[in-house]
Amino acid sequence: MKHLHLVPTGTKLDFISKKFIFFAFSIILIASSLGLFGVNGLNYGIDFQGGIMMEVRSKTGPADIAEYRSNLSDLGLGEVSIQEFGEPEEVLIRIQRQEGDEKAQQAAVEAVKSVLKDTVEYRRTEFVGPKVSEELFEDGLMAVTLAIGAILVYIWFRFEWQFGMGAVIALIHDVISTIGIFALLGMEFNLSTVAAVLTIAGYSINDTVVVYDRVRENLRKYKKMELPELLNMSVNETLSRTVMTSLTTLLALLALYILGGEVIRGFSFAMIWGIVIGTYSSICLAVPILTYFTLRRSDDEDENTEVEKVEGEGTV
Amino acid sequence: MVYFAKWKIALVIAVCLLGVAFAAPNMFDRNTTAELPGWLPNQQISLGLDLQGGSHLLLEVEAQTVINERLESIVDSVRSSLRSERIRYTGLGKTDNIVHVQIKKIEQVDQAYDLLHKLDTGSETTVNGHKITIALTEQAIIDAKRSAVEQSIEIVRRRIDETGTKEPNIQRQGDERILIQLPGIDNPEDVKRLLGKTAKMTFHLVNHNVTPEDLATGRIPPGTIALPDAENEQRLIAVRRKVEVSGDMLIDSQPTFQDGQPVVSFTFNALGGKKFGQVTTQNVNRSLAIVLDGKVISAPNINGPILGGSGIIKGRFSVAEANDLSLLLRAGALPAPLVILEERTVGPGLGADSVAAGEIACLVGLIAVIGFMILSYGRFGVYADIALMFNIILITAALSVLQATLTLPGIAGIVLTIGMAVDANVLIFERIREELRNGMGPIAAVDSGYKRAIKTIVDANVTTLIAAVLLFEFGSGPVRGFAVTLAIGILTSMFTAIMVTRLLVVMWLRRNKPKTMNI
Numbered sequence: 001m002k003h004l005h006l007v008p009t010g011t012k013l014d015f016i017s018k019k020f021i022f023f024a025f026s027i028i029l030i031a032s033s034l035g036l037f038g039v040n041g042l043n044y045g046i047d048f049q050g051g052i053m054m055e056v057r058s059k060t061g062p063a064d065i066a067e068y069r070s071n072l073s074d075l076g077l078g079e080v081s082i083q084e085f086g087e088p089e090e091v092l093i094r095i096q097r098q099e100g101d102e103k104a105q106q107a108a109v110e111a112v113k114s115v116l117k118d119t120v121e122y123r124r125t126e127f128v129g130p131k132v133s134e135e136l137f138e139d140g141l142m143a144v145t146l147a148i149g150a151i152l153v154y155i156w157f158r159f160e161w162q163f164g165m166g167a168v169i170a171l172i173h174d175v176i177s178t179i180g181i182f183a184l185l186g187m188e189f190n191l192s193t194v195a196a197v198l199t200i201a202g203y204s205i206n207d208t209v210v211v212y213d214r215v216r217e218n219l220r221k222y223k224k225m226e227l228p229e230l231l232n233m234s235v236n237e238t239l240s241r242t243v244m245t246s247l248t249t250l251l252a253l254l255a256l257y258i259l260g261g262e263v264i265r266g267f268s269f270a271m272i273w274g275i276v277i278g279t280y281s282s283i284c285l286a287v288p289i290l291t292y293f294t295l296r297r298s299d300d301e302d303e304n305t306e307v308e309k310v311e312g313e314g315t316v
Numbered sequence: 317m318v319y320f321a322k323w324k325i326a327l328v329i330a331v332c333l334l335g336v337a338f339a340a341p342n343m344f345d346r347n348t349t350a351e352l353p354g355w356l357p358n359q360q361i362s363l364g365l366d367l368q369g370g371s372h373l374l375l376e377v378e379a380q381t382v383i384n385e386r387l388e389s390i391v392d393s394v395r396s397s398l399r400s401e402r403i404r405y406t407g408l409g410k411t412d413n414i415v416h417v418q419i420k421k422i423e424q425v426d427q428a429y430d431l432l433h434k435l436d437t438g439s440e441t442t443v444n445g446h447k448i449t450i451a452l453t454e455q456a457i458i459d460a461k462r463s464a465v466e467q468s469i470e471i472v473r474r475r476i477d478e479t480g481t482k483e484p485n486i487q488r489q490g491d492e493r494i495l496i497q498l499p500g501i502d503n504p505e506d507v508k509r510l511l512g513k514t515a516k517m518t519f520h521l522v523n524h525n526v527t528p529e530d531l532a533t534g535r536i537p538p539g540t541i542a543l544p545d546a547e548n549e550q551r552l553i554a555v556r557r558k559v560e561v562s563g564d565m566l567i568d569s570q571p572t573f574q575d576g577q578p579v580v581s582f583t584f585n586a587l588g589g590k591k592f593g594q595v596t597t598q599n600v601n602r603s604l605a606i607v608l609d610g611k612v613i614s615a616p617n618i619n620g621p622i623l624g625g626s627g628i629i630k631g632r633f634s635v636a637e638a639n640d641l642s643l644l645l646r647a648g649a650l651p652a653p654l655v656i657l658e659e660r661t662v663g664p665g666l667g668a669d670s671v672a673a674g675e676i677a678c679l680v681g682l683i684a685v686i687g688f689m690i691l692s693y694g695r696f697g698v699y700a701d702i703a704l705m706f707n708i709i710l711i712t713a714a715l716s717v718l719q720a721t722l723t724l725p726g727i728a729g730i731v732l733t734i735g736m737a738v739d740a741n742v743l744i745f746e747r748i749r750e751e752l753r754n755g756m757g758p759i760a761a762v763d764s765g766y767k768r769a770i771k772t773i774v775d776a777n778v779t780t781l782i783a784a785v786l787l788f789e790f791g792s793g794p795v796r797g798f799a800v801t802l803a804i805g806i807l808t809s810m811f812t813a814i815m816v817t818r819l820l821v822v823m824w825l826r827r828n829k830p831k832t833m834n835i
Contacts, residue, residue: 003691003694003834003835004691005692006692009749055666057665101655102655102656102657103655106508106656106659109659121663121665122502122503122661123663123665123666124661124662124663124666125659126659126660126661127658128657128658129655129657129658131657132374132657132658136792139790139791139792140790143787143789143790143791146786147782147786150782150786151783154779154782155779191794191795192725192794192795192798194795195725195787195791195795195798195799198783198786198787199732199783199787199802201783202780202781202783203780205776206736206739206776206780209772209775209779210772210776213771213772213775214772237750238746240746241742241743241746244742245736245738245742247688248685248688248689248735248736248742249732249735249739250735251681251684251688252681252685252735253731254681255676255677255684256681256728256731256732258677259673259676259677259680260673260677260728260731261669261670261674263366263666263670263724264670264674264727264728267725268728271732
């Protein structure tokens, strides 16, 4: 039986010689992400901004968005955004944070309910007061920063500092470009997006570690080989695994994106983007960056003997 | 022969069987599992509020109110003790948790200090020239706030229990917050209305000497305060500051009817009943104001002594208002007002839809990954798929046993795990392919593939685990659910992808002793 080989055996793609193309692409990506973030900002959800979000389903057939808009704008609640949510009957109402304290938010929820009354099913009502939203924002920022820091330390500990630097540059690249795509598309950035970003961080590093592991192994095996050639070889040897894993993960995430419902869609989108960009950065950034560092090749005699022992043991 | 210790084989099989046993209750509905004998695993995954529908409320106790009240009572005590000793003073008041007063005559300062420094045991009194300041100690403030929060939790619990809400979860969060989770409540307005009132009830005598003109101009004698009428807040009523009897002495309160009007009956405990009897005996033909949260509900005339320790409150209530008031009086007053900081309510419809969508996504993702693995690795792909099924069983079992809450992002975590779980197998299989290409025999290649890949697998998974731990630490609600399933998924997938597939591969190698291998 012939098995599927996504990456043909013996593939020898030259990634390292094209590193300037990748670097240029990534620099443009980062710069435009930061630019978009600066100009558009992020469409923060109520988690980080405070405010009110209600998801309602009309009991009387498809919802008339215009009617909702005119009814709710009379309440004087400031900016009210009303949009269809997945199905024609469903409407997502977002109301900006009300002036004043928590009680004012509460009053706004009641005002909306008094207008819509029983014509709708209240599927979801969320309101986040200013205090909590500030804390959630700080916590989210803290979590992402700490995650990047902790991963740097771990890689440093397991490999060497050069690898740690390479991995973290790739990681920051992934995180910034994810923020960029959210700024570009104006998709809601909320707590689950932060969860997605952190998972992307973990995943992207996962990919990078696999390639780095191979680089380290090859550094010990081929002490005379030129670094660019060695890096290319390492990427190519792990390429089929990288592609396979990205594909299976993408398959699962696509199922979630398409079938998982409206509530989870932003989250799955962020993850899908993260997998794609994470795979790219592991191969095209994390590895070529290593050419700028001097990598040690000695002090691993014990490792070699271990490998030989493994081979000796495997006979029948 | 490929070495795989007997105890390891036993362990792998045991873990898998336990997984099946603990995951099994989720196949049945709750009524069926409840009838199972006690020794069988019967715990099911508990669904988060976003999946089963319900209301999540985060409240903050305005504990500073308690401190302010305490400071005010210190101010009152300072006033009365200085007056009784005829010590003249000015500038009595409080700013920022500190009570201060200026003693006019310097020679009386020591005497004043002796009086004042024992007014409140949790305070520190300092003298600076004519000025005496009384500050609550840090510890006293912390203790007072803590006890206010603890008491609030108790009262909140009683009030929610009174409404008949099933399985409420009420817990303290941080220093001054209370998290309330109400499964199945999709319209928490009733609960929020009940929690929005402190329900402090006190009985005061009305000061009949104060005329409406005095009230309008604000000329009110000391010891008397003007309180708004609950019906019509423009209308003020002058009552004596002194609390004759207070609501914390109530033991029961019920809504009832009198002359066709909804009213609220109440019964005092022995001490309260005695006090109430005294007040009503000594003040016949005067009015007794019933004050709730700073507003006068009613001020009926005392027609004669009430000695039975019980009475009724008439106040032009609707039936619902009478029910609410009696509930609040039964449950007791909150020591401080509560503010709702955050509310997240999901209706049962959306919850059920999310579960259904999550299940379909899981299933489709699973089928796609299973098919893909078989296409890529043939027999070995089947092994990886068997491991994947066990992985899902183990996640289910772990969530059931730990009684971790499954949320919608949690389901996403499982779907993600399905995609990522096969990664370890991909790493191993790719390695085996490589070793075969390098000319190794099947058994040596398998051995070397597993041994070499494990290090990479651990390194790669630890980083994702780091992210999961931080998410759990800093995330809230549903995001924590995601972190939990992600972390569990990483651990179980490492076990199944390495141990379970290895067992299957080794068994196959032993039985067939192949000369060549197609992977």
